[in-house]
Amino acid sequence: MESEPVNVKEFQELAKQVLPKMYYDYYAGGAEDQYTLKQNVEAFQRITIRPRILVDVSRIDMSTTVLGHEISAPIMVAPTAMHQLAHSEGEVATARGAAACNTIMILSYNSTCTVEEVASSCNAVRFFQLYVFKRRDISAQLVQRAEKSGFKAVVLTVDAPRLGRREADIKNKMVAPQLKNFEGLLSTAVNSNDGSGLEAYANETFDSSLCWEVIGWLRSITSLPILVKGVLTHEDARMAVEAGVDGIVVSNHGARQLDYSPATISVLEEVVHAVGGKVPVLFDGGIRRGTDVFKALALGWKAGCIWSCSKGGIWGETCT
Ligand SMILES: Cc1cc2nc3c(=O)[nH]c(=O)nc-3n(C[C@H](O)[C@H](O)[C@H](O)COP(=O)(O)O)c2cc1C
Ligand SMILES: CCCCCCC(=O)C(=O)O
Numbered sequence: 001m002e003s004e005p006v007n008v009k010e011f012q013e014l015a016k017q018v019l020p021k022m023y024y025d026y027y028a029g030g031a032e033d034q035y036t037l038k039q040n041v042e043a044f045q046r047i048t049i050r051p052r053i054l055v056d057v058s059r060i061d062m063s064t065t066v067l068g069h070e071i072s073a074p075i076m077v078a079p080t081a082m083h084q085l086a087h088s089e090g091e092v093a094t095a096r097g098a099a100a101c102n103t104i105m106i107l108s109y110n111s112t113c114t115v116e117e118v119a120s121s122c123n124a125v126r127f128f129q130l131y132v133f134k135r136r137d138i139s140a141q142l143v144q145r146a147e148k149s150g151f152k153a154v155v156l157t158v159d160a161p162r163l164g165r166r167e168a169d170i171k172n173k174m175v176a177p178q179l180k181n182f183e184g185l186l187s188t189a190v191n192s193n194d195g196s197g198l199e200a201y202a203n204e205t206f207d208s209s210l211c212w213e214v215i216g217w218l219r220s221i222t223s224l225p226i227l228v229k230g231v232l233t234h235e236d237a238r239m240a241v242e243a244g245v246d247g248i249v250v251s252n253h254g255a256r257q258l259d260y261s262p263a264t265i266s267v268l269e270e271v272v273h274a275v276g277g278k279v280p281v282l283f284d285g286g287i288r289r290g291t292d293v294f295k296a297l298a299l300g301w302k303a304g305c306i307w308s309c310s311k312g313g314i315w316g317e318t319c320t
Contacts, residue, residue, distance in 0.1 A: 008288045015086070022172040023085045026198075029256070031164035036255035036263065040286030043263035047295045066280060067153055067225055067247065069125045072102040075293060078284050079129035079155065079229075082176065084112035092121040099124035106155050109142065110188075114180045119149035127153040129229070131160065132214055134207045138185050140221045145181075147222055154222060155249065159230030161210060163202035164257040170195045215243040227282070230257075232267050234274035241278050248275060249282040265296060272300045 005011045016024050030037030062073035077098050084090035091105075091113040098105035099122040106127045107118055118126065128146035133139045143154055168174075175197030179188040192200040218226055225246035231237050232252060240248055250271050252261045264285030272281050283296055 019086065022174055025168035025172055026166075026174050027080075027086070029166050029168045030254065030259065031166055031256055032259035034255065034259065036252055036259050036261050039263040040252070040255050040265075041288060043265045044286050044288075044292045044295060047265070047299075049291065049295070066104060066282075069104060069152060071104055071125075073293075074297060075101075076103050076282070077105040079106040079108040079157075081108045081110035082112050082179075084177075091118050095124050095126065096122045098122075098126075104152075107146075107151070109157075109181075110176070110179060111181065112177065112179060115142065115145050115149050115151070117180075119151070126151045127155050127227070128224075129155045129157055130218075131157055131205075132207045132210055133205045135186070135205070136207070136217070138182070141185070142181060143218070143222050143224075147224055151224070153225040153227060153246070154218065155227045155229050156214070156218060157229045157253070158210065159251065159253050159257050160202070160206060161208040162206065163196075163199045164253070164259070165199075166196065166256060169198055172196075174198050176201060212239065212243050215245060219244075229282075231271055232261060232264070234270045237271045237274040241275060245279060247280045247282060249284065251284045254285060265292075265299065268296060268300045 005014055012028070015027075019027075063070060064074045065071070066076070077094060082090075083094055087093060091107060091111045095105050095107070095118050104125045104127060105118075106129050107115065108129050109131045111118065113121075115128070126146075128143065128151040130139060130143060146154070166174075173192065173196065175191055176188045182188055186205065188201055190197045190201040190204065215226060215228075227247035227249055228240050228245050229249035229251050230253060231240060231248050231250055237248055248271065250264050250268055252258070252264050255261070264283060268281075268283055275281055281300060283300060287293060287296070
C-alpha cells in the first residue's frame with residue numbers, strides 16, 4: 001500500500017501482508033461457510049441513511065455512560081483473544097489505546113498478557129470477559145483476580161459451548177501459546193494432529209453443559225455486575241433479564257461460532273424491544289465504520305446501546 005491506511009479494511013490488507021498466515025486466518029476467519037461473517041457486514045451495507053439538512057452540528061458531544069462509567073463515545077473494545085500473536089505488547093498496548101480514547105476495554109479470558117499486567121499498565125476502565133471452564137475453580141480464580149485488579153464488570157460469553165468449526169484453523173493446525181493467566185493451572189498449548197489445537201483446547205476445557213444456573217453461581221463468587229454476551233433472540237433476552245443480569249451483549253461472536261446465525265444488526269431491534277430498557281444492551285458484529293455505529297445507534301437508541309469493535313483494534317495493533 002503506497003499511502004497510510006485510512007480505514008479498517010486497509011489496515012486488514014496490511015495485516016495480511018505482515019502476519020503469519022496461521023494467525024491472520026485465525027483473526028480474520030469465521031465458522032464453516034463463513035456465511036454469517038459476510039452477512040454481518042453486508043446487513044449494515046443494506047441500511048441506508050436518510051439525511052436531514054440545516055441542523056446545527058458544530059458542537060457534538062458523543063459521550064455516554066456504561067454501567068455508570070463515562071466514555072467519550074458509544075464505542076468500546078470488544079474482547080478478543082491472544083493479542084501478542086499480532087504484537088509483542090499485546091493487550092497491554094490495546095488497553096493503553098482504550099485509555100487514550102477514554103473508552104472501556106473488555107479483556108478476553110484468553111488474553112496473552114495477564115489480568116494483572118493489563119491492570120497495572122493503564123487506567124482504562126476494564127471489564128473482564130469470562131468463559132466458564134469444566135473446572136469452575138479456575139474460572140472463579142480468574143474472576144477474583146480480575147475483581148482484585150480493579151476490573152469493573154464480568155462479561156460472560158454464552159455462545160461457545162464448543163468452539164465453532166473454523167476450517168482455516170483446522171487446515172493450519174492452529175495452536176495457542178501457553179497463556180500466562182493459566183500458568184500452573186492447565187495447558188493451553190494443545191497440539192492436535194488432525195486439526196485445530198484451539199478447538200481441542202476449548203473442547204477439553206469449556207463447560208458445554210452450561211445453563212442459566214451459571215448466573216447464580218457467578219453472583220456467589222463476585223460482586224461485580226454481570227453481562228451476558230451472545231444473545232440473538234427476544235426469548236433469551238427476556239430470560240437473561242429474569243435471571244437478573246446487569247446487561248446484555250447482542251453478538252454472534254463475529255460469526256466465529258454458529259454459521260447461519262443471523263447478522264447481529266438484523267436482530268438488534270428484537271432484543272432491544274424485549275429488554276424494554278430494563279438493562280443496558282451492548283452490540284457487536286460487522287462494525288467497520290463510524291456510519292455502522294450510527295446505524296446501530298439509530299436502530300437501538302431506546303436501550304442506550306453501546307457498540308464494540310474488534311477488527312479495528314486487531315488490525316491496527318498488527319500494523320504498529
Ligand atoms: C480474533 C478474535 C478473537 C476473539 N476472541 C474472543 C474471546 O476471547 N472472547 C469472546 O467473548 N469473544 C471473542 N471474539 C468475538 C468478539 O468479542 C466480538 O463478538 C466479535 O469479534 C464482533 O464481531 P466483529 O469481529 O465483526 O467486530 C473474538 C473475535 C475475534 C475476531
Ligand atoms: C486460546 C484459545 C482461544 C479460544 C477462543 C477465543 C475466542 O473466543 C475466539 O477465537 O473467538
